[in-house]
Amino acid sequence: MDFPILSSLILLPIVGALFILISKSSDTYKFKSSKYVALFVSFVNFFISIYLWYIFDPNSTEFQFVENRLWLQGFVNYKIGIDGISILFIILSTFIAPLCIVSVNRTIKVRLKDFLIAILVMESLMIGVFCSLDLVIFYLFFEGGLIPMFLIIGIWGGSRRVYSAFKFFLFTLLGSVLMLVAIISIYWISGTTDVAELYKLGIEPKYQNLLWLAFFSSFAVKTPMWPVHTWLPDAHVEAPTAGSVLLAAILLKMAGYGFIRFSIGLFPIASENFTLLIYTLSLIAIVYTSFVALMQDDMKKLIAYSSVAHMGYVTLGIFTINQQGLEGSIIQMISHGLVSAALFFCVGILYERRHSRLIKDYGGIVSIMPKYAVLLMIFTLAAIGLPGTSGFIGEFLILMGTFKESFLVATIASLGVVLAAAYMLWLYKRVVFGKLINKDLLKMPDLNKSEIFILTSLALPVLFFGIYPEPLLNTIETSITNLIDTYKYSINVTK
């Protein structure tokens, strides 16, 4: 590969952020220009990533577009590359970031310039996470993302933002330091931190359990799995809309991606040993947090809890370690990335107009905001997993994969679908339908152009991939098959 296309994907947002940083400004005119810079950069990045998808060869089992540069004494190389799994997450990141930038117009009142810089830096780091092929590089990007997110929650967040920002930062950091110990240990055990090398070499079974647990501690916090999910509702509620969107759509996916790439890929034996643990935690997450979501009176909190439940499906699907389960969880992650982003945007739109996120303050807005009601309906149904939306494909495949492994687990997990329908439809009913009692609501305007743009561009892929998931499945199929083959091979070798 001649042109370092992945590095340019990572660097481009940073370059844009530097531009914005250098441009001196305090007046609104300049704010606009820095917004255009950010928009331009992020859209260019999106098109590059689409082009990347286009030239990506889905039938190859190798990593593609690999770049390898000597970096740290030759023992840690700057190595990046993608396979069928990572490309989808990269596109998701480059797709969500420009939408966040479009949305800042009305949500961010102060220090817009800094906000744009934070979003762009965040985008770089997220892309970096999904293409790094070296554990240390992965850790750098993974942890580096804490800094901009901390600032996004802390500076532009709501009233309890300080508490939430600290909780977010410290929870995640605490989970991650053990992963650092594990990464360094892997280096001393295997002599390399290169993921592709490690796939070939394998890690001695006697170390795998502890290393798996160390990685798990980090990913479980980030996913977030029950019982370490408590930072998520706080972070979501206090973060500004764009922050919530980034958090739900992409940051949570880093952990799911990490489970697939590292936990299963590097520690197959331990993954098998701990399947029961993951099943239990995932089921608790699905059922328990769904009930919690049912009882929320804050819309953002409700969606945050539903995220935990949806991520429960993802972890469940990943650790079935069969074709359907894994494919399902990747599609579920992509779909949840789109849907939760859209739902947070929807809540943000209401919050801007009424400055309240409480469900009881709304009701009957279908008559004043018909466009909004339609779009929200699509996303509500997608969150439930109605056939025809991308949510259905993911959940269906996951449940299918789970049935293969265990009837009981799948049955309990199916309960979550019912519960999801309950809390989402009830939310929709209370907010959109009913009698319009609150007269203040009458002043609320319907969606403006940029909001329509954001929501429709999210709704289109949701519907498209719901009806025709082939492009997604095609892209990931070979990589997943390859992963499962390696997994089965190493299990058989040890037996």
Added chain:
Amino acid sequence: MNNLNFIYPEIFISLSILFLLIIGVFKKKSSDLVFTLSVVILLIALGILIKFPSDKEFFLFSDSYKIDQLSTFMKIVTLISGIFVLISSYKYIKLAKIIDIEYPVLILASILGMLVMISSYDLIVFYVGLELQTLSLYVLAAFDKNQRNSSEAGLKYFVLSALSSGLLLYGCSLIYGFTGSTNFALISENIFSSDYGNIFGIVFILVGLSFKISVVPFHMWAPDVYEGSPTSVTLFFAVVPKVAALTVFIRFLYVPFFSLIEQWQSIIIFLSLASMIFGAISAIGQKNLKRLIAFSSIGHMGYALAALSVGTNSGIQSSIIYLCIYLVMNIGFFCCLFMLKRENIFFYNLEDLAGLSKNHPVISLCLLIILFSLAGIPPTAGFFAKFYIFISVIEESMYFLAIIGLLSTVISAFYYLKIIKIIYFDRPKEQYDKENDLGLKISLALSTLLILLYFIYPDSLINLVSKISII
């Protein structure tokens, strides 16, 4: 006598000290000139040092003075940090009205003492260097005559430091008594753990040295002295003496005492763990930034010691890398402190930083980077410093130390985040002066850029350090 070349820097500095004193006596209002000259002197000494061959070792004065890669590198680090300390604190010294000719002269004298300490290969030479350094530091701590705090800091430092010097000297005498020599090489041949006197001697020496780099439980002086001393001196305390003290630590542990590694390893591990945990926890409640940085430096020294406890060359190297990055971060942090002034009054309280980002976006951004680096969050240099430490710790399978160390980084992240919270999330207060002198700006910009961009070429520091091998 050709080898005398290799102590030209020391000779040059000592002659210049005398020369500067003469200027001070005969020329009135010469303090500015003396200050500038002292920076020039350090630069010249640095120039001489850089020319030293990096692949040879020399002994001077019947094996009591050693020039090797370790000593040359640490001397260079000492001088560079000394230069930056002087440059960045110039304005402060003027405004705080402590710019007497004695100030730069004392700084030079203590740097001279450190250079001697770094090269010493003999207990007596080591002690002479140490005393030259600490005596100058007592005076510097008490330099602001108009402030009661400063005199208090000087006195406190004097009393406690004299006590620790006493312990150190007692340890030296025990070692001498049981091995029959003061030379490091001879000691290492004759030291045996069967003689309890030797072990006592090691313990006393380690206690004395721990006091000098302020690790728990010998840290009590640090917060008070850091708080009371003039800020420029605090910066000096936080940065320069640590280099010499750490070098001496390395030298003692790995040359004369290396055969007794089983005896001292657990002591060092204890010191390191205690400092990491205690430094992290007690910094949380601090309201004064100078006190806070004292506790944070206690924690940081804990990490540097963690790598020393493993007993390998890579441990020593990562400890030195840690020290270098620590110096850069601290210089950057104090540069920001020097900028917090309004009408010639300086501000040191945590709440004085409130909303700084609104009125002073550049300083805040620098502080943000420095603080995240102090907390060890990637991709800043502080992360790499910790990364190297834990690589060498885990290489020796000391998982307990590594895990506790990393957990205490999470605790310490809390108080660094607290500062960031105050800077970025809180309501702004009054503006501070916008004008700052060039030296300060350059120091801040340089240190911030080094911290931020370290990840692009992390090998730079490793290549410099990788030649150092003691064992």
